[in-house]
Amino acid sequence: MPLARRLAILTSIAGLVVACGTTTGSAAKERGPRLVPLPASVTVNGETFTLGKDVRIAQRTSAGATAASALAKLLRRSTGFAVPIVQGQEDGAIVLEATGGQDLGPEGYRLEVTAQGVSLVADTAEGLFRGVQTLRQLLPAKVESATAQKGPWPIAGVRIEDRPRFPYRGVMLDVARHFFTVAEVKRYIDLAAAYKINTFHLHLTDDQGWRIAIKSWPLLTATGGKTAVDGDPGGFYTQADYRDIVAYAKRRFITVIPEIDTPGHTNAALASYAKLNCDGKARKPYTGTDVGFSSLCTGEDITYRFLDDVIRELAAMTPGPYINIGGDEALSTKKPDYQAFVARVQKIVHKYGKRMMGWEEIGQAAITKDSVAEHWNPDGVEHAVEAAKRGAKLVMAPANHAYLDMKYTKKTPLGQDWAAIVEVRDGYSWDPATIVKGVGEDSVLGVEAPLWTETLKTMRDLEFMAYPRLPGIAEIGWSRADGRSWSDYRVRLAAHGDRWSAQGIDFYRSPQIPWD
Numbered sequence: 022m023p024l025a026r027r028l029a030i031l032t033s034i035a036g037l038v039v040a041c042g043t044t045t046g047s048a049a050k051e052r053g054p055r056l057v058p059l060p061a062s063v064t065v066n067g068e069t070f071t072l073g074k075d076v077r078i079a080q081r082t083s084a085g086a087t088a089a090s091a092l093a094k095l096l097r098r099s100t101g102f103a104v105p106i107v108q109g110q111e112d113g114a115i116v117l118e119a120t121g122g123q124d125l126g127p128e129g130y131r132l133e134v135t136a137q138g139v140s141l142v143a144d145t146a147e148g149l150f151r152g153v154q155t156l157r158q159l160l161p162a163k164v165e166s167a168t169a170q171k172g173p174w175p176i177a178g179v180r181i182e183d184r185p186r187f188p189y190r191g192v193m194l195d196v197a198r199h200f201f202t203v204a205e206v207k208r209y210i211d212l213a214a215a216y217k218i219n220t221f222h223l224h225l226t227d228d229q230g231w232r233i234a235i236k237s238w239p240l241l242t243a244t245g246g247k248t249a250v251d252g253d254p255g256g257f258y259t260q261a262d263y264r265d266i267v268a269y270a271k272r273r274f275i276t277v278i279p280e281i282d283t284p285g286h287t288n289a290a291l292a293s294y295a296k297l298n299c300d301g302k303a304r305k306p307y308t309g310t311d312v313g314f315s316s317l318c319t320g321e322d323i324t325y326r327f328l329d330d331v332i333r334e335l336a337a338m339t340p341g342p343y344i345n346i347g348g349d350e351a352l353s354t355k356k357p358d359y360q361a362f363v364a365r366v367q368k369i370v371h372k373y374g375k376r377m378m379g380w381e382e383i384g385q386a387a388i389t390k391d392s393v394a395e396h397w398n399p400d401g402v403e404h405a406v407e408a409a410k411r412g413a414k415l416v417m418a419p420a421n422h423a424y425l426d427m428k429y430t431k432k433t434p435l436g437q438d439w440a441a442i443v444e445v446r447d448g449y450s451w452d453p454a455t456i457v458k459g460v461g462e463d464s465v466l467g468v469e470a471p472l473w474t475e476t477l478k479t480m481r482d483l484e485f486m487a488y489p490r491l492p493g494i495a496e497i498g499w500s501r502a503d504g505r506s507w508s509d510y511r512v513r514l515a516a517h518g519d520r521w522s523a524q525g526i527d528f529y530r531s532p533q534i535p536w537d
């Protein structure tokens with residue numbers, strides 16, 4: 022029997038164990054732990070480990086430090102227990118172990134809960150951190166509370182072995198249309214980390230605002246940072262702010278990808294420096310929501326000196342492998358100019374030791390195999406196919422499924438509907454390996470959930486649009502396709518509403534979900 026088939030049978034047996042381990046019939050799955058994203062295998066053992074006031078976290082190796090402190094912080098806050106972190110092995114503790122050689126992969130983990138204690142094993146510090154996110158979901162929802170709650174604190178007995186399907190599972194936040202503070206960005210990172218997201222794509226510039234300080238071009242923020250959609254207040258990150266965001270994300274094993282959108286979506290830059298315009302005249306600041314009207318002057322050397330400076334400064338404060346150059350909707354740039362522009366900017370990105378990422382339109386240019394294109398437009402798949410033909414990998418963010426700024430229903434007060442109305446089920450029901458005909462699993466690096474902010478002004482707005490859809494995209498990126506179904510997912514997701522409420526998230530109570 023081929024290995025894949027054998028694994029499939031094994032997994033379906035493991036799935037049965039979940040159902041049988043608790044009770045029989047349709048209530049069975051509801052009694053098993055309702056985890057999102059769905060792990061590769063879960064076996065329920067019927068035991069329970071209850072956290073008491075003497076609970077401790079035992080860190081077997083130093084690789085456990087980040088995961089141990091994240092878990093301790095969460096437990097201290099909501100249980101009120103001291104939760105010391107100790108070294109070595111201890112009975113009745115939560116033991117974190119990353120000794121390597123377990124064949125669990127860079128993000129995989131094995132989590133075992135018995136009446137005696139909790140053991141979390143991974144090959145890497147990152148794997149332990151992902152496993153801690155699963156452990157959180159085995160505890161009562163009140164564990165997410167910011168203040169001390171009354172127990173008890175039972176953890177269901179399970180054996181979970183887990184690893185992701187795709188290495189890239191991202192969220193994107195547009196801080197250009199509306200600005201969000203460092204504290205708000207950190208909260209968004211935290212919410213995403215709970216669902217094992219590992220990439221944070223930060224859309225830093227657009228027609229309406231330039232949000233990152235570039236020391237060699239100070240007017241970008243002094244002028245271009247002042248505006249936002251609807252004349253709302255602008256803002257920008259200093260380089261120290263940006264480094265702070267990067268470091269914060271890193272402690273959650275999330276890689277930051279900065280995007281400087283070019284050659285279109287550049288009005289804020291063109292308003293800041295007259296010399297960046299082909300006619301030498303500064304553009305007026307823009308606070309509307311049209312797209313496709315601006316372009317850098319692709320024939321002039323100054324454009325590339327400008328981008329060399331910007332990319333050099335960005336690369337120096339970005340430890341992650343990618344610089345994103347945007348490239349979408351360059352409707353005011355002629356195709357040959359666009360192609361030459363992308364090829365030339367790619368060289369600059371390479372010069373500073375990074376790989377280039379951009380929206381799928383970059384597939385029209387001579388991109389190298391190490392570049393990554395992001396599919397977004399259901400009507401623009403030919404660019405994604407072209408990118409794959411050039412050997413580049415794709416991140417899938419189809420607007421009619423994955424865009425968190427699409428309305429849930431016609432009546433949703435926030436958001437847009439140009440791509441689709443996206444109820445929770447629509448957001449969940451697609452597969453990255455089949456969404457673009459001609460781009461198969463081998464070309465897919467992963468998935469992303471973009472959140473554009475033309476209509477979103479507050480943290481509450483972001484949370485309302487992201488929850489409950491973001492966890493669905495996270496699951497599509499993490500969990501194997503053959504284990505996923507809408508009927509099972511909606512029941513698992515139903516358990517998460519109380520977790521979000523405990524964190525003060527005002528989520529969309531979709532009628533499609535049987536909320537607890």
Ligand code: TNX
Nearest residue numbers: 312349350380397426437473
């Ligand atoms: C399309 S997606 C855009 C953005 C808008 C978004 C709104 C993409 C690459 N470009 O400029 O904000 O639609 O949904």
